[in-house]
Amino acid sequence: MNTDEGRKLMRVVQTCSASPSQWDAWTADGQYLYLRYRHGGGCVEWHPGSGDDDDTPDSWNKGRSGLLVEWDDGTGSGAISLEDFLATAGLALAPGASVS
Incomplete structure (x- = not known):
């Protein structure tokens, strides 16, 4: 993942607003990130991007x-x-990022 582009988010979709707060996000270079915050702890995980036939939580452990x-x-x-x-x-957020 390109360090600069990998830190800029082009699209963010909130999937839960509290307990935990979490989002699905995609970087400017296309990497899918899972953002989660619960009990005062936050984490950012990278996973295979959506649209991949093998893009399931089971594949994340490979x-x-x-x-x-x-x-x-x-x-x-x-x-x-x-x-x-x-x-x-x-x-x-990258300029022009989509947030929903």
Whole structure:
């Protein structure tokens, strides 16, 4: 994953707003990321992108996935704004990014 482009998100879809807060996201270079925040802990995982016939949680355990970053802020909270999550994770929205 290109380091600069891999940190810029072109599309973000919130899949849960609290307990946990989580999003599906795609980087400017097409990498799929899973963003999750629960009990004060955040993580960003990379996985095979959607549209792949072998793009299932089972395939994620075949060495095609990994952990990009994780942290614990000590709050025990289950909710975080996308902006705060991205800032803590070292990610950013690319110009013209789609957020839903």
